Amino acid sequence: MRSKVVLRRLFRNNQARYGFVALVALVLVAYVGPYIGKYDWTEKDFMAFLSAPSADHWWGTTSIGQDLYAVTLRGMQKSILIGLMVALISTGLAAIVGAFAGYFGGWVDRVLMWGVELLLVLPSFLLIAIISPRLKSGNWLWFVVLLAAFSWMITSRVVRSMTMSLREREYVQAALYMGIPRWKIIFRHIVPNMSSLLIIDATLNVSSAIIGEAALSFFGFGIQPPDVSLGTLIATGSDNATGYPWLFVFPAGLLVLLVLSVNLIGDGLRDALDPGSNS
Amino acid sequence: MSILEVKDLTVTFPGGVQAVRGVSYEVERGEVLGIVGESGSGKSVTSLAIMGLLQQNSVVSGSVKLHGQELIGMKEDELVKVRGKSISMIFQDPLSAFTPVYTIGDQIAEAVRIHQKVNKDKAAKRAVELLDLVGIPHPDVRAKAFPHEFSGGMRQRAMIAMAIANDPDLLICDEPTTALDVTIQAQVLEVLKTAQQETGAGIVMITHDLGVIAGMADRVLVMYAGKPVEQGSVDDIYYRPRMPYTMGLLASIPRIDGEEGALVPIEGNPPSPASLPPGCPFAPRCPMKVDMCDEQEPPLVPSGAGRHVACIRAQEIEHKGLTGADVFPVPVIPPSDVVRVPRAERPTVLELDSMIRHYPLMKGAVFKRRVGTVHAVDGISFDIAEGETLALVGESGCGKTTTLQQIMQLAPPQGGRVVVLGKDSSTMDAATRKALRKDLQIVFQDPMAALDPRMPVGDIIAEPLRAHGRKDVEARVAELLELVGLAPEYAERYPQQFSGGQRQRIGIARALALEPKLIVLDEPVSALDVSIQAGVINLLEELKNTLGLSYLFVAHDLAVVRHLADRVAVMYLGKIAEIGTVQSVYDHPAHPYTQALLSAIPLPDPELERNRKRILLEGDLPSPADPPSGCRFRTRCPKFARLSADEQRRCVDEEPSIARLASAVDHGAACHYAEEVEVITASDDQEEK
Numbered sequence: 001m002r003s004k005v006v007l008r009r010l011f012r013n014n015q016a017r018y019g020f021v022a023l024v025a026l027v028l029v030a031y032v033g034p035y036i037g038k039y040d041w042t043e044k045d046f047m048a049f050l051s052a053p054s055a056d057h058w059w060g061t062t063s064i065g066q067d068l069y070a071v072t073l074r075g076m077q078k079s080i081l082i083g084l085m086v087a088l089i090s091t092g093l094a095a096i097v098g099a100f101a102g103y104f105g106g107w108v109d110r111v112l113m114w115g116v117e118l119l120l121v122l123p124s125f126l127l128i129a130i131i132s133p134r135l136k137s138g139n140w141l142w143f144v145v146l147l148a149a150f151s152w153m154i155t156s157r158v159v160r161s162m163t164m165s166l167r168e169r170e171y172v173q174a175a176l177y178m179g180i181p182r183w184k185i186i187f188r189h190i191v192p193n194m195s196s197l198l199i200i201d202a203t204l205n206v207s208s209a210i211i212g213e214a215a216l217s218f219f220g221f222g223i224q225p226p227d228v229s230l231g232t233l234i235a236t237g238s239d240n241a242t243g244y245p246w247l248f249v250f251p252a253g254l255l256v257l258l259v260l261s262v263n264l265i266g267d268g269l270r271d272a273l274d275p276g277s278n279s
Numbered sequence: 280m281s282i283l284e285v286k287d288l289t290v291t292f293p294g295g296v297q298a299v300r301g302v303s304y305e306v307e308r309g310e311v312l313g314i315v316g317e318s319g320s321g322k323s324v325t326s327l328a329i330m331g332l333l334q335q336n337s338v339v340s341g342s343v344k345l346h347g348q349e350l351i352g353m354k355e356d357e358l359v360k361v362r363g364k365s366i367s368m369i370f371q372d373p374l375s376a377f378t379p380v381y382t383i384g385d386q387i388a389e390a391v392r393i394h395q396k397v398n399k400d401k402a403a404k405r406a407v408e409l410l411d412l413v414g415i416p417h418p419d420v421r422a423k424a425f426p427h428e429f430s431g432g433m434r435q436r437a438m439i440a441m442a443i444a445n446d447p448d449l450l451i452c453d454e455p456t457t458a459l460d461v462t463i464q465a466q467v468l469e470v471l472k473t474a475q476q477e478t479g480a481g482i483v484m485i486t487h488d489l490g491v492i493a494g495m496a497d498r499v500l501v502m503y504a505g506k507p508v509e510q511g512s513v514d515d516i517y518y519r520p521r522m523p524y525t526m527g528l529l530a531s532i533p534r535i536d537g538e539e540g541a542l543v544p545i546e547g548n549p550p551s552p553a554s555l556p557p558g559c560p561f562a563p564r565c566p567m568k569v570d571m572c573d574e575q576e577p578p579l580v581p582s583g584a585g586r587h588v589a590c591i592r593a594q595e596i597e598h599k600g601l602t603g604a605d606v607f608p609v610p611v612i613p614p615s616d617v618v619r620v621p622r623a624e625r626p627t628v629l630e631l632d633s634m635i636r637h638y639p640l641m642k643g644a645v646f647k648r649r650v651g652t653v654h655a656v657d658g659i660s661f662d663i664a665e666g667e668t669l670a671l672v673g674e675s676g677c678g679k680t681t682t683l684q685q686i687m688q689l690a691p692p693q694g695g696r697v698v699v700l701g702k703d704s705s706t707m708d709a710a711t712r713k714a715l716r717k718d719l720q721i722v723f724q725d726p727m728a729a730l731d732p733r734m735p736v737g738d739i740i741a742e743p744l745r746a747h748g749r750k751d752v753e754a755r756v757a758e759l760l761e762l763v764g765l766a767p768e769y770a771e772r773y774p775q776q777f778s779g780g781q782r783q784r785i786g787i788a789r790a791l792a793l794e795p796k797l798i799v800l801d802e803p804v805s806a807l808d809v810s811i812q813a814g815v816i817n818l819l820e821e822l823k824n825t826l827g828l829s830y831l832f833v834a835h836d837l838a839v840v841r842h843l844a845d846r847v848a849v850m851y852l853g854k855i856a857e858i859g860t861v862q863s864v865y866d867h868p869a870h871p872y873t874q875a876l877l878s879a880i881p882l883p884d885p886e887l888e889r890n891r892k893r894i895l896l897e898g899d900l901p902s903p904a905d906p907p908s909g910c911r912f913r914t915r916c917p918k919f920a921r922l923s924a925d926e927q928r929r930c931v932d933e934e935p936s937i938a939r940l941a942s943a944v945d946h947g948a949a950c951h952y953a954e955e956v957e958v959i960t961a962s963d964d965q966e967e968k
Contacts, residue, residue, distance in 0.1 A: 001737040005771050170729040174789070177687045178743040179716035188742075192733040275732060275773030 009272035016268020022261035030076040039067035041074040042226070053246050060246040071228055072251050078223060079210045079230035080258065082144055086209035089148035091155065091202040095194070098159025099186045103167055113160070116153045124150035132221040140223065147209055155201045159194060166190050195273045203266035207259040230255050281305040282448045282481045288341035290328050296553045298324045300505040306449060306481040313496030313513070314485045317549055317808040321505035322485045326451045330368055331358045345449070364394040367442035371454040373434035377426035383437050384422025390444045409440035412477060413470045430899040432463035436470055443474045451483045456491060460674035460835065462896045465879035468495065469895060487809060489532055490881030493517060494888035501525050504550050504560035507579055511586035513885045521582065521593040523606055524561045530603025531813035533842040535865060535880050536959045542842065543607045544814035548778045566606050567592055610817050615824035617666030625664040628700055628797045628829045629686070633658040635694030636681050640904055653904045655681040657853035658695060663797070668823065668830040670840040673850035676900050679833045683799055686831070687721055700796060717747055720790035724802035726782035730774040736785055737770030743792045759788040763818060780811035784818065791822065800832045804839055816843055837880055841865055846945065849873045852911040853903055855937060859946030867955035869940055869948035871918040878958040887960060894958065910935050910951070918952060926952065
């Protein structure tokens with residue numbers, strides 16, 4: 001019944017609808033757009049370096065003559081996947097670890113929090129730097145896992161302390177007295193009551209994963225040239241943002257749109273889950 | 280001459296919601312005006328508006344005159360001179376009314392120094408005097424204590440001391456005893472009477488408790504939906520109400536001296552101030568409604584000496600001499616089949632045999648060490664037969680909740696036995712325990728906290744069904760909603776879209792889902808308004824009779840207990856003081872604690888209240904970490920004080936066990952010197968005999 005009610009509220013929510021439309025449109029642009037463009041992302045037009053947007057090169061070209069339209073869309077394909085997956089994995093992990101630690105307490109709490117603290121003090125950048133060369137040949141999905149693995153700890157601490165107060169609520173006790181297994185109580189009663197926090201965390205994680213990926217790529221891990229991502233494009237484009245604004249504006253604009261659409265969906269989902277909101 | 284004159288006071292909150300819609304009253308010197316109403320009726324907002332304590336963005340209009348001086352629209356710096364000096368307020372929650380970081384004495388001295396030009400030492404001395412006046416033992420020592428070191432009752436006394444520090448002309452008490460236990464409430468009300476005699480102030484007493492008003496007030500103002508609907512002397516209101524709402528309210532309260540039978544509930548819920556019905560706001564719930572009621576809101580018109588009524592049929596009510604029981608439909612509750620079998624032949628559904636629950640008292644942050652033991656429950660025994668309601672009553676801290684949790688956990692107790700439906704909790708395996716949970720359900724006190732706010736009601740009720748693998752869940756949910764008097768369409772709504780009474784019905788529906796045999800009711804009606812409470816009590820009674828349920832009913836409200844329970848066990852400090860059938864315990868209580876408890880409960884009957892003799896208890900409940908030796912009640916026992924030294928020694932050395940009293944079949948008290956006394960209707964005249 002809850003999923004039915006929440007879905008209905010979600011579809012009735014304007015913000016969520018716009019967000020969905022925008023996200024679907026962006027995904028379409030990223031995957032279908034390249035077939036419409038004149039150039040492939042690997043092609044280089046040696047007749048046009050750093051040329052401004054024109055009928056030929058819609059979004060202009062880069063310093064080595066790549067068509068920015070084709071390159072940006074190629075980058076966005078990666079970034080959408082990285083952003084959404086990292087956000088889902090890290091927030092999900094934070095919720096599960098935090099809720100279990102907070103609900104069970106005792107040694108479960110101690111072991112899980114020990115792990116969290118260990119990950120917090122370890123310099124994640126260094127670890128990724130050490131691990132990622134070994135995965136170079138492997139799939140970029142490993143990169144997603146690595147990024148997610150180092151971005152959930154603080155949220156899980158917040159989740160843990162919220163769980164500790166939710167645990168004392170009477171409805172949690174009521175569920176226990178009904179004979180419902182504890183892990184089910186966590187997923188049914190505790191996590192939904194923290195959904196506002198988790199949704200905000202997930203939406204923030206989308207943009208920080210895309211940007212974070214760029215930082216790592218800059219140091220030579222993750223997405224490597226000639227392959228591109230939205231993050232790497234923004235990083236290189238921002239250097240020349242004043243002289244050749246199109247290098248920066250188009251990738252950055254797409255990132256803004258992407259984050260905006262995710263935020264809209266997040267807000268809509270939050271409203272749909274929160275019985276207190278009227279929208 | 281009247282001290283306070285309120286005329287056409289209205290309060291509008293941002294968004295155009297009118298919380299108070301034209302309140303007028305006067306308070307004279309030495310007079311107590313009681314304002315009654317349910318939550319949301321605007322009674323607290325009215326007093327905050329008089330004090331000028333409402334939020335900046337709410338609009339207050341009308342006139343409030345204190346000694347002829349207009350308070351509405353007065354500048355803030357003028358107003359602070361009046362506040363605390365001429366008008367004082369006593370709040371409901373005394374813990375949040377004190378600053379936790381200053382001592383009580385300092386805070387009272389501060390109140391003195393703000394309005395009087397005295398030096399620090401004098402103010403401190405005055406603070407001690409005031410604490411002495413409100414009956415705080417060792418006031419000079421206690422003045423140096425911090426608010427958290429005071430018990431609830433003592434904090435409320437200190438609050439009263441602070442309020443009367445500047446000899447105010449008017450005291451506004453907003454639910455001054457709602458958060459307190461009955462024996463403490465009786466103490467505080469007594470202090471309030473002393474304070475009034477001492478200062479000669481007028482008192483505005485705001486409460487939902489009609490018993491408290493009956494004992495305190497000279498005149499009563501009944502509020503409904505932000506407007507006074509009836510006003511008059513306390514006797515007129517209680518004995519000759521002329522507005523159907525007042526009539527219903529008086530008929531719906533369970534009384535400790537009352538007879539059995541269904542209570543008279545007022546149907547429906549109070550209207551929200553944002554969407555008032557056209558015409559009389561009470562019309563949708565009124566059984567005497569005629570078409571004219573919807574046309575125009577009846578004004579509050581004079582009717583007889585000093586009375587005002589806002590009802591177009593007031594004349595008729597007066598002529599026919601109607602009362603709430605005549606007007607409101609009295610629900611018929613089908614009798615139970617089970618009770619025809621004698622109690623001894625019925626199966627026992629729950630048995631507790633000298634059950635013990637102690638908590639370790641730990642100290643230290645890094646190295647925890649045990650410094651003591653909290654004797655939360657110290658060996659209690661009782662049993663419940665099928666189709667029976669046993670009430671466990673006592674004040675906060677007596678171990679009621681611990682007992683209940685121990686039963687619900689179905690875990691082996693630290694000592695003694697818990698046997699649920701013939702199965703001992705110390706020897707059962709996990710599968711039996713889960714199966715047993717089907718037959719043992721609970722209804723919680725706070726209906727908002729007990730329902731997951733993020734779950735639609737349908738899911739909440741379906742949860743136990745799914746947990747125990749029932750099929751056909753949706754049909755059962757609809758059936759249950761109907762059973763508790765809600766529409767099946769409500770299944771898709773969230774708990775917060777319901778009123779308190781409806782939420783409690785949802786909680787009951789959830790408890791009933793698996794057709795249990797025993798339901799534990801943890802204060803199921805104490806969070807509800809009086810008019811709603813009656814409906815829920817009737818529902819519980821009806822369900823018990825039709826479904827053959829047994830209840831373990833935990834409560835502090837003895838009036839509700841009298842109504843709902845068959846047997847009652849009075850707990851004091853982790854032990855049972857007295858146990859027996861409701862009739863014998865209420866009519867002939869034998870334990871001094873039960874006697875004090877029963878005599879402390881205010882009756883909604885001004886005549887009786889005025890002549891009633893109260894047994895006041897001294898002090899507060901001792902800490903369960905360090906209970907007194909021998910009889911636990913001896914430190915507060917009025918009887919102990921009257922005993923000779925030899926007799927007293929027995930109380931100190933020997934712990935009394937529950938002894939059956941000869942006069943009744945099912946009645947026992949844990950007192951060495953038990954003697955049956957009638958206390959509920961005891962008056963001063965009887966004492967002299």
